[in-house]
Amino acid sequence: MTDSRKPPERGAGPPDDRSLVRAAQGGDAQAFRALVVRYQQRVFQLALGMVRDSDEAMDITQETFVRVHRYLPSFKGDSSFFTWTYRIATNLCLDSARKRGRTERVELDESDAEIEARMDPPSAALAGPQRAALNAELKGKIEEALATLSENHRAILLLREVEGLSYEELARALGIRKGTVMSRLFHARLKMQRKLREYLDIETKDEAEGEE
Numbered sequence: 001m002t003d004s005r006k007p008p009e010r011g012a013g014p015p016d017d018r019s020l021v022r023a024a025q026g027g028d029a030q031a032f033r034a035l036v037v038r039y040q041q042r043v044f045q046l047a048l049g050m051v052r053d054s055d056e057a058m059d060i061t062q063e064t065f066v067r068v069h070r071y072l073p074s075f076k077g078d079s080s081f082f083t084w085t086y087r088i089a090t091n092l093c094l095d096s097a098r099k100r101g102r103t104e105r106v107e108l109d110e111s112d113a114e115i116e117a118r119m120d121p122p123s124a125a126l127a128g129p130q131r132a133a134l135n136a137e138l139k140g141k142i143e144e145a146l147a148t149l150s151e152n153h154r155a156i157l158l159l160r161e162v163e164g165l166s167y168e169e170l171a172r173a174l175g176i177r178k179g180t181v182m183s184r185l186f187h188a189r190l191k192m193q194r195k196l197r198e199y200l201d202i203e204t205k206d207e208a209e210g211e212e
Helices: 019-026 029-051 054-074 081-099 112-118 135-149 151-162 166-173 180-212
Strands: none
Touching: 019 029, 019 081, 029 054, 029 081, 029 151, 054 081, 081 151, 081 166, 081 180, 135 151, 135 180, 151 166, 151 180, 166 180
16 A cells, blocks of 8 residues: 655745744744845845945844834734835935935826826836946946935835836835826936936947047
8 A cells, every 4th residue: 555645845945924924923033033134135225225325224224124023013914024124114214315305305297197108117217228238337327327316216216126016015115106106216217217318328429439
């Protein structure tokens, strides 16, 4: 007679966020540590992209997880854990900017329908000829272009283009309406494209002059 029982599974993948959150809410310190390890680098990169200072980004990252730990018992899972965490981190970045008087007002003067109809596809702000020629120098140009944007615009570009959040996730992470997400993302991409075109035009002219 053959044994029909299945052998124990081996090499199972790491636990998902929901399992770790439940365990952490029950007091499992190792589960909370696993969540921190999973997301701390991504939170740091988000903060660094917004505040442009590594020390401040590290402080924001640490404060983010202090608040995550503090409020985790009340987290109900209406949004994903990483969206909730990014919202905390983004708010801390914007608070830091406001304290320094750097936050710019974002103009929302178009209807949601008009904006959505004109929205470029994901990553359009960094698409085109410049993507094919992406190199260390151009990466620096992209960082310079990002640095010229307001914190609101920089946050939404990083969350969308780098982290790949959906419009619904962006709305939750930033605490704004979906229509506002579309409008803000449209204007952020437009400004980014203009800045990159300026840089690329300068490089093209320099190359042309060098060939003469």
